[in-house]
Amino acid sequence: xxxxxxxxxxNSHGQDSSxxxxxxxxxxxxxxxxxxxxxxxxxxxAENQLCFDLFESWLVKNPxxxxxxxxxxxxxxxxxxxxxxxxxxxxKNALVDFMAEIRRNKVIFDPNHIVLTAGATSANETLMFCxxxxxxxxxxxxxxxxxxxxxxxxxxGVEIIPIHCTGSNGFKxxxxxxxxxxxxxxxxxxxxxxxxxxxxxxxxxxxxAREELxxxxxxxxxxxxxxxxxxxxSGTVFNSPSFVSxxxxxxxxxxxxxxxxxxxxxxxxxxxxxxLPGFRIGAIYSNDSIVVAAATKMSSFGLVSSQTQYLLSAxxxxxxxxxxxxxxxxxxxxxxxxxxxxxxxxxxxxCLDSNAGLFCWVDMRHLLNSDTFExxxxxxxxxxxxxxxxxxxxxxxxxxxxxxxxxxxxNMSENTLQIAIQRLESFVSSIATINTQSHEELKSLRKKTxxxxxxxxxxxxxxxxxxxxx
Amino acid sequence: xxxxxxIATGDGHGENSPYFDGWKAYETNPFHxxxxxxxxxxxxxAENELCFNFxxKWVMKHPEASLCSAQGVxxxxxxxxxxxxxxxxxxRQxxxxxxxxxxxxxxxxxxxxxxxxxxxxGAHEMVAFCLADPxxxxxxxxxxxxxxxxxxxxxxGVELVPVVCKSSNDFKITTNALETxxxxxxxxxxxxxxxxxxxxxxxxxxxxDRDTLKGIVEFINEKNIHLVGDxxxxxxxxxxxxxxxxxxxxxxxxxxxxxxxxxxxxxxxxxFPGFRVGLVYSYNDSVLSCARKMSSFGLVSSQTQHLIASxxxxxxxxxxxxxxxxxxxFRRHKYFTWSLSQVxxxSLKSNAGLFIWMDLRxxxxxxxxxxxxxxxxxxxxxxxxxxSPGxxxxxxxxxxxxxxxxNMDDHTMEVALLRIRTFxxxxxxxxxxxxxxxxxxxxxxxxxxxxxFMSQSIMSPHSPLPQxxxxxxxx
Numbered sequence: 047x048x049x050x051x052x053x054x055x056x057n058s059h060g061q062d063s064s065x066x067x068x069x070x071x072x073x074x075x076x077x078x079x080x081x082x083x084x085x086x087x088x089x090x091x092a093e094n095q096l097c098f099d100l101f102e103s104w105l106v107k108n109p110x111x112x113x114x115x116x117x118x119x120x121x122x123x124x125x126x127x128x129x130x131x132x133x134x135x136x137x138k139n140a141l142v143d144f145m146a147e148i149r150r151n152k153v154i155f156d157p158n159h160i161v162l163t164a165g166a167t168s169a170n171e172t173l174m175f176c177x178x179x180x181x182x183x184x185x186x187x188x189x190x191x192x193x194x195x196x197x198x199x200x201x202x203g204v205e206i207i208p209i210h211c212t213g214s215n216g217f218k219x220x221x222x223x224x225x226x227x228x229x230x231x232x233x234x235x236x237x238x239x240x241x242x243x244x245x246x247x248x249x250x251x252x253x254x255a256r257e258e259l260x261x262x263x264x265x266x267x268x269x270x271x272x273x274x275x276x277x278x279x280s281g282t283v284f285n286s287p288s289f290v291s292x293x294x295x296x297x298x299x300x301x302x303x304x305x306x307x308x309x310x311x312x313x314x315x316x317x318x319x320x321x322l323p324g325f326r327i328g329a330i331y332s333n334d335s336i337v338v339a340a341a342t343k344m345s346s347f348g349l350v351s352s353q354t355q356y357l358l359s360a361x362x363x364x365x366x367x368x369x370x371x372x373x374x375x376x377x378x379x380x381x382x383x384x385x386x387x388x389x390x391x392x393x394x395x396x397c398l399d400s401n402a403g404l405f406c407w408v409d410m411r412h413l414l415n416s417d418t419f420e421x422x423x424x425x426x427x428x429x430x431x432x433x434x435x436x437x438x439x440x441x442x443x444x445x446x447x448x449x450x451x452x453x454x455x456x457n458m459s460e461n462t463l464q465i466a467i468q469r470l471e472s473f474v475s476s477i478a479t480i481n482t483q484s485h486e487e488l489k490s491l492r493k494k495t496x497x498x499x500x501x502x503x504x505x506x507x508x509x510x511x512x513x514x515x516x
Numbered sequence: 517x518x519x520x521x522x523i524a525t526g527d528g529h530g531e532n533s534p535y536f537d538g539w540k541a542y543e544t545n546p547f548h549x550x551x552x553x554x555x556x557x558x559x560x561x562a563e564n565e566l567c568f569n570f571x572x573k574w575v576m577k578h579p580e581a582s583l584c585s586a587q588g589v590x591x592x593x594x595x596x597x598x599x600x601x602x603x604x605x606x607x608r609q610x611x612x613x614x615x616x617x618x619x620x621x622x623x624x625x626x627x628x629x630x631x632x633x634x635x636x637x638g639a640h641e642m643v644a645f646c647l648a649d650p651x652x653x654x655x656x657x658x659x660x661x662x663x664x665x666x667x668x669x670x671x672x673g674v675e676l677v678p679v680v681c682k683s684s685n686d687f688k689i690t691t692n693a694l695e696t697x698x699x700x701x702x703x704x705x706x707x708x709x710x711x712x713x714x715x716x717x718x719x720x721x722x723x724x725d726r727d728t729l730k731g732i733v734e735f736i737n738e739k740n741i742h743l744v745g746d747x748x749x750x751x752x753x754x755x756x757x758x759x760x761x762x763x764x765x766x767x768x769x770x771x772x773x774x775x776x777x778x779x780x781x782x783x784x785x786x787x788f789p790g791f792r793v794g795l796v797y798s799y800n801d802s803v804l805s806c807a808r809k810m811s812s813f814g815l816v817s818s819q820t821q822h823l824i825a826s827x828x829x830x831x832x833x834x835x836x837x838x839x840x841x842x843x844x845x846f847r848r849h850k851y852f853t854w855s856l857s858q859v860x861x862x863s864l865k866s867n868a869g870l871f872i873w874m875d876l877r878x879x880x881x882x883x884x885x886x887x888x889x890x891x892x893x894x895x896x897x898x899x900x901x902x903x904s905p906g907x908x909x910x911x912x913x914x915x916x917x918x919x920x921x922x923n924m925d926d927h928t929m930e931v932a933l934l935r936i937r938t939f940x941x942x943x944x945x946x947x948x949x950x951x952x953x954x955x956x957x958x959x960x961x962x963x964x965x966x967x968x969f970m971s972q973s974i975m976s977p978h979s980p981l982p983q984x985x986x987x988x989x990x991x
Binding site for chain 2: 050052053054059093101105106114120125126129164167171175176177178179180182200201317322326334336341344349352354357
């Protein structure tokens with residue numbers, strides 16, 4: 047039997063994380079309004095399903111873009127043959143304009159500095175290959191998107207050292223947290239090659255303050271390392287404060303064309319802002335032409351389909367459409383978030399104040415039996431298996447404080463959201479009933495059987511669970 | 517100042533090879549029939565442009581495949597959101613069916629063993645990541661596609677050890693050559709993890725015969741190493757002998773199936789390099805599971821999956837396409853090789869691919885790499901054709917060149933042939949047939965020559981030429 051590589055045999059793909067286990071559970075029993083109303087509601091998927099009607103009317107008005115025609119004439123052959131890793135110029139031009147517009151035109155991007163990749167997944171991995179050698183490290187503020195463990199580390203051999211952020215200051219990045227992370231790396235004999243931030247943040251849904259970006263720029267300048275800013279949610283900033291990109295702060299600090307400016311790189315994608323995750327449109331933007339050159343060659347391993355490049359070049363060049371889309375998208379996201387927040391409030395659950403993203407960072411610390419990750423897992427299991435909501439536990443995002451959960455709100459209908467909220471409300475009120483009992487009583491009850499309230503809540507699923515080995 | 521990575525600053529991307537130099541020269545002065553008639557003709561790009569009208573007709577008749585039409589627009593949301601790395605079931609089913617048809621229905625492929633990748637480029641890298649650790653090695657028969665140096669080695673840290681094949685036996689992959697390479701790897705302290713063969717071959721344009729395939733399978737089983745079969749030119753076999761896939765051989769001989777993997781793509785067979793439809797087909801469940809997760813780094817756009825699923829599910833279209841493609845390639849190959857033979861230029865006997873392996877050894881001043889490079893520079897700068905020198909394919913013998921013939925229209929082909937003829941006449945290196953008129957009326961004689969060729973139509977029952985693929989298709 048032939049041996050496989052270490053990469054194939056290990057689990058750095060990260061898929062044993064609870065983040066993905068929740069998804070699997072959902073796949074086995076997915077909610078459907080009609081056919082499976084008792085199924086699990088997916089609230090762990092950061093997708094935006096709110097604005098497809100806008101796409102559909104655009105497509106009807108612009109059939110050439112999908113039917114691979116230009117001015118009514120077929121360009122099928124030209125597109126089928128187009129495999130130039132420099133990418134379709136029309137798309138790059140339209141994309142940089144779109145990115146500038148999202149940043150209120152405070153930053154101008156050069157299409158020659160953009161590299162197209164198969165999604166942000168590929169962009170992040172490619173940047174790692176370009177900036178770090180195997181065994182080097184990147185610092186990442188926690189909590190962070192669980193996929194980074196795979197994207198940044200798996201095939202590259204790069205390490206991630208967390209910069210711990212806590213709820214005490216709204217999870218903002220502090221200088222002491224960054225320095226501590228840097229020292230951690232040094233203790234482990236790891237060369238730190240850079241910092242990677244997600245702005246707006248996944249899972250927090252917040253935009254970074256100028257002060258934080260300033261701090262980061264000073265830090266990377268001092269240590270002479272790189273800064274990657276993953277800005278895939280930049281178009282979902284639906285409330286103030288407005289989005290400030292690290293590129294804008296560099297400009298304001300008059301650091302354009304300096305060495306530190308060359309060490310700042312962006313990752314972008316249309317999966318979140320335009321809700322097109324299936325089309326695999328990602329991008330790297332770098333001010334360093336050597337990085338651009340290397341990343342361009344590497345993009346051969348994951349180019350964007352020319353068919354898709356053409357569609358998006360047409361769509362993004364329609365500035366009237368993109369303006370309308372972005373503003374309507376903001377409005378619907380704002381509304382949807384409001385619905386979720388008010389529903390949670392009724393259940394006595396608070397969220398981190400957020401102004402972006404497709405999710406809320408929900409505070410369920412008060413529902414934990416103890417201030418531990420075991421308790422967080424226990425609570426999560428109840429929510430997935432009993433309350434039947436797939437939400438993502440903070441530990442899967444490497445949060446240092448137990449009790450936080452990421453809850454997505456844009457990937458379902460209004461109806462489904464209300465049902466999810468009702469389920470959560472019922473769950474919380476049943477817990478409230480239990481909390482009137484003494485702690486000791488609770489302990490002894492647990493020793494004998496599973497919790498009565500679980501038994502009351504869902505007799506059927508309790509018996510189902512007994513049979514499973516978990 | 518903290519540098520960027522070794523991978524980024526090194527030249528593992530392979531672009532300093534002459535294979536790409538020719539492309540760069542072409543790009544600065546590309547041929548155009550009216551705008552730039554003296555420009556360089558691109559004969560270094562293995563693309564298949566012969567069937568586009570055929571395919572285009574289908575696309576125009578099926579707007580729902582392109583997500584336009586009312587039916588298509590309704591599918592937009594579902595398609596745009598589909599990012600499951602298992603890939604659309606209908607896409608995998610359609611591709612599996614196509615792969616089976618291309619192999620004459622002699623073998624069936626399981627759609628659940630298909631994992632998507634960013635073209636064959638992405639597939640090769642992914643397979644290397646799955647099967648080998650940095651510092652381990654793959655054996656690759658020479659001459660081989662220059663891109664492998666990048667695809668298998670650059671970011672993976674895997675080494676390639678050449679299996680040297682020689683012109684004396686038409687570059688066959690002998691067990692002896694395999695053993696020699698294996699021993700060499702051992703001497704160099706390299707752990708061999710697998711063997712990569714391209715069948716049909718790039719750059720040779722021929723296919724592996726059954727005995728060679730059996731020898732290969734026996735070898736990898738004995739050494740307990742993986743076999744990766746790159747079969748991206750499978751549907752370009754335009755003439756007998758019939759293509760034999762690894763997937764067929766493992767049904768006929770004893771083989772540990774866990775060692776067998778196929779790389780496939782629609783870039784050559786269908787002429788869709790822009791759509792990035794690549795895949796890994798593995799008989800090993802652990803490899804499938806790992807590759808599927810890795811495919812996140814290069815999934816096929818769902819918009820493209822939808823188009824391909826629709827197209828390749830249309831049995832009538834697929835059956836006609838396979839026949840039409842063979843026919844077009846056969847004609848082009850025949851005319852090209854015949855024209856070359858008229859000026860004394862030979863090539864390796866071939867029945868597949870989008871190129872020929874041209875033999876210019878007798879034009880070399882001496883049997884050296886330098887002489888090959890000199891000749892190549894003459895061909896690019898004076899004859900104004902971008903062809904690929906054998907050394908860029910790691911050929912052990914100087915004087916061979918890969919010349920592509922399927923990436924241009926008939927007129928451009930004529931211009932290229934005229935230039936070759938002129939060059940050969942000027943260098944007096946070939947036996948010129950008496951029929952050829954003097955240099956001043958070259959153009960006239962050339963077009964008359966084409967008429968000579970065409971009058972011996974391959975459709976004629978009295979044709980002296982080898983069988984048309986249409987005869988084959990009936991079986």
